[in-house]
Each structure stands twice: as structure tokens, then as C-alpha cells.
Amino acid sequence: MTQQRSTSLTLNRRGLLGALGGGALVAAGAGMTARNADAAPEDAAKWASELTGGRNPVDDPRVAIDLPPIAENGNTVPVTVTVDSPMTDADHVTKIHVVAEGNPNPGLCTFELTPACGKAEASTRIRMARTQNVVAIAELSDGSVISGKKEVKVTVGGCGG
Amino acid sequence: MAASRPRVKVPKSAAKGEVFQIKTLVTHKMETGLRKDKDGQPIPRDIVNTFTCDFNGKTVFTMKLEPAVSANPYIAFFQRATESGEYTFTWTDDTGESVSETKSIQVG
């Protein structure tokens, strides 16, 4: 495509440099995608399994993940995990593991909660290498493990300086 | 660690039983260990790996951080007001250095 465009117009030194520049941008974009495609959902599941001592999480609507639908930069993506729980001594969330399915490493963070929290919600900001799912796995005081999942689209900017 | 103080928001007072949010910000580069310098040498990992919040000497919230937490970590969570006292917040990084901040709250 770039070839056609540049030959359809008078080709001179500046035009050629411009064309090369355009090509380089596309190549850079392709390289980035290839480099980041080195983690998979299985890695995330394995990581989570290690954290929870092999207990398989069950999808549960009580786990909600708030992420922007599109992150304009993967460096700083706000994330909030909320688990619907009374947070009493008898019934509370003990841990929330947050895991990425498409980062070089699956781990993001683990929040350790106590009944003093009053509400099972925690927020932070994470790095996302590319568009992927974020999984939150909550360990409850009764020993059960529940999870939720949400996708975030990460844009690769055109410039960014 | 960072030259600047951490920033923490805790309400000055709260009613007994009230659930309120605590917000924290700390300056840290959160070097992932995956990057290389100009000479191609890996830059060693240096991240804040643990954040703890104690209330009147008892740990009430902890966060374990991985390199995928953004630079200058923002951490927010909730607390239920039970009694007046002091919160202590501590961030510890891979070099073993830590920084703390305290905030008091009146409950009644």
C-alpha cells in the first residue's frame, strides 16, 4: 500500500523519506504485538491456582471488576475490584488476587482484607501490555474461591512523544 | 525510595459503624526488571512489593504488589469506623527501604 501511494505521486527525496517513515511506523506496531504475545490465559490460571493452593475458582456474579472499556495508555489503567460480602467476622473476604491473561507475567496484585475493611473493595492502577482479560479471584472466609473477569482494550498510540 | 512524602486521605472524623474510603499515593518508579538499559544490560527489578495499613497496631489491610502495578502506586480501600485511633501506612520496596505515614481519626 505504501509503495502504491508513493509512486502515484512524484517521488523525490523527501517523499521517499516520508514513505520510509510511514513503513517503519507500521513495522514498529507489528513488532510490539509479537513481543507482547508471550503470556496466555493458561499461565494466568496456573498462577491463580498456586496462589489459592490449588482450589479452582468458580465464576460468581458477586465479583465485579471495574475497568475502563478502553485504556488510552497501557501504563496506567485504573482497576477496582468489588466483592459483594457483608465483611463480618463470620463471613468476609480474606484475599483478592488480581491476574492478567496477556501480560509478560500474569500476577498483578493481591489485596488481603479483614473484617475491619467494612466493604470488600480495593482499587489500584495496573500496567497492561495489550488488550486482554483481567481476572479477580476472591478467597472467602468459608474457604470458597470465587472469580470474575473483564476485558480491557489497550490502544497503541500513533505518536505520544 | 522517593524523595517526596506519600499522600494519604483519611477522613478526620467518622460516625461509629460508618464505612469510609482511604486513598493513598506514593512516588516510586516500579522498575519491572524486564527492561534493558542502553548497553543491553537488564535493569534490576525495584518495585514496592508490600503495602500495609495498621490501625492502632493491628494490620487491617495488606497489598502484595507485582511489577505490573503502575509507577507511583495508587491504592484505595475501605475501613469501618470502630474507635478513635491512628492509621499507619507502610510501603516497602525491593531494596528493603520503606516509607511510612500516619493519620489519625476521631470516631464518635
Added chain:
Amino acid sequence: MRRYWTGVPGVVAAVLLLAATTGAAQEGSAVYGDIMNDPRIKDHIVGDKHSGYVYATVATRDMQEDDFKNPAFTWVGLAEDLWGAAEGTAGKSCADCHGAVETLKGVSLGYPKYRDKTANMAALEHVINECRTERMGADAWKWESDQMLGMTAHVKLQSRGMPIDVAIDGPARPFFEKGREFYFQRRGQLDLSCNMCHLDNAGNMIRADLLSHGMGNGFPTYRLKWQKLGSLHRRFTGCNKNIRAEPFKRGSEEYTNLELFVMWRSNGLPSEAPSVRR
């Protein structure tokens, strides 16, 4: 002077840049479309001028609006401590001359400013360093140091929400003209000038990025890409590198004149420093 001159080579470069990922652009626009329904943008549009806030996602705006979410505020905290700290041979602090920082309300809105003493334009950073070297007997801060970024953010924060108001008449005029010339001068291997993106194509997609008006009212800004606070001159450096032009030094006369032109374009927009941008 070459203004708006669009020869064939430049068109090739621009078309290639804009056409590089049309698919991503379309997908992006659909999502970016939501950002125009946020009622908060009203305060960031003055006449036909749009602050960079208008081109930020809702999540980024949320980060800017809350002083406990905006990471720039740890730099402001650093500057709060520096404000009262005596330094240098004179044993003075900022507070010894200026009192409370609130006395500087509105002051930053007029920078860059012409000064007879140096017979050129001074950015806020230049004036802060003059205070340090001449009145405090302290070392100058580096342009992009945490201290300088924090102090400019701290001072500009006193004018948050007030309209930018730089003067370009009288002795500032020739510097303004130089800044304008820079703005419209095509440069670098991609042969692009500032206006080609930020004036002629503002609001259009460049790959997955939405081009802004390139306003300066939010600087220093916490850029998600940088993962730290950064100056307007750092942004100029990045733009120049992107079009494969040799950047100028931060604090150079070229960039200070360009800052004057960019801030004149921003006149009337609310000061948002320290803002959050992608």
C-alpha cells in the same frame, strides 16, 4: 515565511501517517465518541479552543479531577516541603520572600513573559531558577528535575481554573513571531510542522491516537506514557523526535518562544496544571 505551505512530499508523509491503521482509528473513534458526552468538558472548551482534557478518556479525567488520584500531587507535596526550606548562601527559602504560596495566585497565567533584564522571554522555570541563583544563592534546578516539576506545578496550582492570559504585544511581539514561525515550520524526516497535526487535523485519529489542539494549559502534566510529571518542553522534545527532527534543549530560546505561541493559542482556557494526559 512558509505558512500553510503544503507541497506534495508532506502530503505523502501525512497521508501515510493517518492511513497507517485506518481500522484501529475507526474502532478507536467509536470508543472515543463517548468522551464528548461527559458534561465536564464544557469548562474545557472556550470558543473554538479545546483543552487536551476534551481528548482524554473519562478514566483519565477522573484521575485529574481527584487530587488524591492524580499522581502529580506527590510532586506538589515535594514542592510544599521545598517552599519553606532555606537553601543556598543567603539562607533563604521561597517563603521568606513570597510568604504563603497562595500569594502567587494568578501569577503563572502570564508566562512566558518578556523581561527587560534578559531582553527575552522567560518561562516560569527560568524565573524560579533566577530566584534560586540570584536571591537564594542556591544551585539552579534542572529543567526536568522532580524539584522543578514539583515547584512549577505547585505555583500553577494556585491559578487552577483561571484563564491563561499571556501577552504577545510590545516587546514580546518579535518572540511571538519566532514562536509562530517555529510552529508552522516543517521539519524532520517526516517533514511535518506542528500545525499539520494540532491545527489542521485536530480531532482526527493518527493511528489509535486522537489528535488534540496541542494546548499548553495543563503543563506540567502527569503523562501516563511517561509515568511521571513532565514539562511542556519535554512534550515538544517528544513531538520533534516523533517527526524525526532534532529536538532543541529544554529551556532553550526556541522552545520558550514556541511555548509563548502555544500558550497564546491556549489564552482563555482554564489553567489545569498539574493535569493528567495520555
